Amino acid sequence: MRKLIMWNVVTLDGYFEGESPWDLSFHGLVWGKELEEFSLTQLRSADMLVFGAKTYQGMADYWTNAKEEEGEVAKYMNELPKLVCSTTFGKTNWKHSTITKDATTEISKLKSDGSGDLFVFGSASLSNSLMKANLFDEFRICIAPVFLGKGRRLFTEGIPNQNVQLIETTPLTTGGVILRYSK
Template identity: 75%
Template sequence: MRKLILWNVITLDGYFEGEKPWDLSFHGLVWGKELEELSLDQLRSADMLVFGAKTYQGMADYWTTAPETEGEVTKYMNSLPKLVCSKTLTKADWKNTNLTKDAVSAVSKLKQEGNGNMFVFGSGNLTGSLMKARLFDEYRLCIAPTYLGKGNRLFSEAIPNQSVKLLETKPLSTGGVVLRYGV
């Protein structure tokens, strides 16, 4: 059975992007060799990526034209199977992408069909839906050492109470901290 894992960089005050879509400037505070290696390890363990519509569009725009300096990450981002969950998109052109209008049903089914990890990156609205359905097996967060004060919070919807267990903490030399929680 596949594991569904949430991966996001968030600020101390819980924002996964600033006031404008794709304002991810705070990611630079934590990015470095350690986080790059963690990102590659996660992609190597993945057999599917799951996105909401906005994150899918942003990721597809970036990774299909990514500079060569992104190397191995680009290879994984473009080659891994992807699922985009959207009630509004009518097509998904990024290589190896399927589209679903019913995220909860599709993800529930896909979890039963494989053995690798499925990662959700970004995708605040989708994350809320999947949390409400209790589909996540693990939450992985990198806390960036900054307060934004406004923007889009990752956990903005009312989510039912769910206990999690701390699996790992990993401080980064950049001042960020990676937290892993199991459900």
Template identity: 75%
Template sequence: MRKLIMWNLISLDGYFEGEKKWDLSFHGLVWGKELEELSLTQLRSADYLVFGATTYQGMAEYWTNAPEDEGDVAKFMNSLPKLVCSTTLQSANWKNTTITKDAVKEVTKLKNEGSGNMFVFGSGNLSASLMKANLFDEYRICITPIFLGKGNKLFQEGIPNIPLKRMETNSLSSGAVILRYTPETD
């Protein structure tokens, strides 16, 4: 069975995007060799990427035109199968992309069909829906050492109470802390 894993970089006060759309400038505080290696390790374990429409459109625009220094990360991002969950998106031009209108149904189906990892990047609204359906097997959050004060919060009001069990914490030389949790099972 595939595992569904949330992976996001957030500010200490919980924002995954700054005040303006696609303001990810705070990522530069922690991006470096350590985080690049972690990203590659995660992408090597992935056999699917899952996005909401807004995140998908931004990622597709960036990665299909990625600078050469993005190297292996770009190769993985462009070659892995992708699922975009949207009730409005009519077409997808990024290689290996499937569109679904029913995220919960399609993600459940994909989890049962494979054995690798599926990663959700960004996608706050989609993540909330998948949390409400109890579909995440793991939460991997990179806390960046900054308070943004405003922006787009990753964890929205109305998500369910989900007790978690800590799997691992890892401090990076940049000051970032990577948290790994899995939902607590009875």
């Protein structure tokens, strides 16, 4: 059975995006060789990447035009199957992509087939919906050492109470920390 895993970088005060869409400048505070290796390990274990429509479009725009120095990460991002969860999204523009209008039903089916992991990157609205449906098996959060003070929070009100267990803590030389929690 596959696991559904959330992966996000957030600030110490809980923001996953700055004041404007795709303001992810704080990611540079934690990026380095360690986080690159962690990213590759995740991508190697992935059977599929799962995105909401806005994150999908931003990722597609970035990774289809990735520079050579993005190397192996770009290869995985472009070659892995991708699922876009949206009731309004019309057409994919990134290879190996499909659309579902019913994320919870589709992901429930996908979890029961295969053995590789399903990763949700970014996609706060989708992640909140999947949390409400109790579909995540693991949460991987990298804490960036900064307070933004404003922006878009990853976790919103209305998420049901869910106990999780810390399974790994990985400090980064950049000052960030990767936290892994399972249900």
